Amino acid sequence: MYDLAILWDWIAFSVRWLHVITAMAWIGASFYFIALDLMLKPNQALPDGAYGEEWEVHGGGFYHTVKYLVAPARMPEHLTWHKWQSYATWLSGAALLAIIYWVGGELYLLDPTKADLALWQGIAISAGSLTIGWLLYDAMCKSRLADSPTLLMLLLFVILVIMSWGYNQIFTGRAALLHLGAFTATIMTANVFFQIMPNQRIVVEDLKAGRQPDPKYGKIAKVRSTHNNYLTLPVVFLMLSNHYPLAFATEFAWIIASLIFLTGVTIRHYFNTMHKTGKGPIWTWGVTVGLMIAIAWLSTFSSGNTFEDAEARALTPYEQQYASAAGFDAAYEAVLGNCSMCHAREPLWGNMQWAPKDVHLETPGDVARQASAIYLQAGVSHAMPPPSAVQMDDEARQAIVAWVREVRSQ
Numbered sequence: 196m197y198d199l200a201i202l203w204d205w206i207a208f209s210v211r212w213l214h215v216i217t218a219m220a221w222i223g224a225s226f227y228f229i230a231l232d233l234m235l236k237p238n239q240a241l242p243d244g245a246y247g248e249e250w251e252v253h254g255g256g257f258y259h260t261v262k263y264l265v266a267p268a269r270m271p272e273h274l275t276w277h278k279w280q281s282y283a284t285w286l287s288g289a290a291l292l293a294i295i296y297w298v299g300g301e302l303y304l305l306d307p308t309k310a311d312l313a314l315w316q317g318i319a320i321s322a323g324s325l326t327i328g329w330l331l332y333d334a335m336c337k338s339r340l341a342d343s344p345t346l347l348m349l350l351l352f353v354i355l356v357i358m359s360w361g362y363n364q365i366f367t368g369r370a371a372l373l374h375l376g377a378f379t380a381t382i383m384t385a386n387v388f389f390q391i392m393p394n395q396r397i398v399v400e401d402l403k404a405g406r407q408p409d410p411k412y413g414k415i416a417k418v419r420s421t422h423n424n425y426l427t428l429p430v431v432f433l434m435l436s437n438h439y440p441l442a443f444a445t446e447f448a449w450i451i452a453s454l455i456f457l458t459g460v461t462i463r464h465y466f467n468t469m470h471k472t473g474k475g476p477i478w479t480w481g482v483t484v485g486l487m488i489a490i491a492w493l494s495t496f497s498s499g500n501t502f503e504d505a506e507a508r509a510l511t512p513y514e515q516q517y518a519s520a521a522g523f524d525a526a527y528e529a530v531l532g533n534c535s536m537c538h539a540r541e542p543l544w545g546n547m548q549w550a551p552k553d554v555h556l557e558t559p560g561d562v563a564r565q566a567s568a569i570y571l572q573a574g575v576s577h578a579m580p581p582p583s584a585v586q587m588d589d590e591a592r593q594a595i596v597a598w599v600r601e602v603r604s605q
Contacts, residue, residue: 540555
């Protein structure tokens with residue numbers, strides 16, 4: 196029975212919830228340790244090998260943290276590893292990407308106006324592209340570029356810009372920005388899995404064996420961790436972007452995504468400097484505001500998806516399946532009468548400039564393409580339309596339910 200779609204939607208919700216929770220844990224730990232590292236103070240009374248210390252107060256108690264630049268003289272009895280936050284974030288994110296953009300690829304992943312791809316081809320590009328960034332970035336970090344960290348980060352930015360443009364030539368606007376975020380997050384988690392954790396394990400094994408650990412392993416881990424710190428904020432923006440058409444449904448969405456990486460650098464530079472010196476450079480906020488103004492301006496350019504283009508476009512097999520089903524005409528009339536005033540390419544509701552989430556419900560192809568979302572939002576639930584906007588009667592909702600269930604029963 197098609198009500199399995201309800202169960203599937205709850206699975207997606209649960210995985211998204213897990214993803215947000217684990218991301219909060221990872222980001223929080225990352226920001227904390229970077230700030231702690233920058234706030235460390237020297238003290239001549241510290242043990243041999245200690246780099247600095249920091250005193251903190253929280254939750255009614257005092258905390259005394261001492262950092263060893265390479266390793267302590269002996270292996271401590273208890274050692275807490277910070278790795279599962281990163282792994283769980285990436286794994287839950289990958290699962291969410293598969294649930295929404297692979298299983299729901301006909302709707303959310305592929306844009307037939309950009310590229311004529313079969314679903315399996317889109318999924319192959321989606322999965323395969325995520326590894327490209329890590330391979331290029333890791334190769335650069337292991338080359339002579341490692342001695343030029345600024346140049347290294349500039350080249351990484353160039354890669355991100357190219358990928359932003361490339362994704363937008365193939366996928367829907369939502370999928371393009373989401374994949375750019377997943378592309379970057381893959382680099383970050385791979386840093387933890389392939390570099391930071393293995394290097395730390397080498398240091399631990401040396402301590403257990405009574406050997407003096409090589410300081411190069413700690414330096415490598417520190418560099419990769421710092422890179423992750425600067426990439427975090429843009430990834431969060433890209434994860435949230437699918438809720439805001441002004442970010443993903445414009446002609447220059449790929450430039451907007453690229454500029455967001457620069458804002459991540461300016462914001463983190465301010466806080467990292469403040470943690471280290473006690474005072475952050477104010478100019479970074481001016482640059483950040485300037486970048487956001489440029490982003491807001493770029494968002495006003497239409498993506499070029501006109502009503503005439505949509506009406507003339509041939510239906511995909513997925514859309515044809517729903518558009519030719521019994522009950523489609525009644526459901527189509529229900530959607531046009533209750534949803535299209537907002538979900539139009541030129542919305543008629545109030546001062547609305549963009550259709551919510553850039554979902555258009557004007558042509559038969561539009562409605563057929565969004566069948567599953569319409570079923571969940573306006574059929575089995577009353578989430579849409581907003582009751583303050585339109586009072587959709589039960590007959591219209593039942594027409595939508597009957598139409599979708601007819602297709603799914605075949």
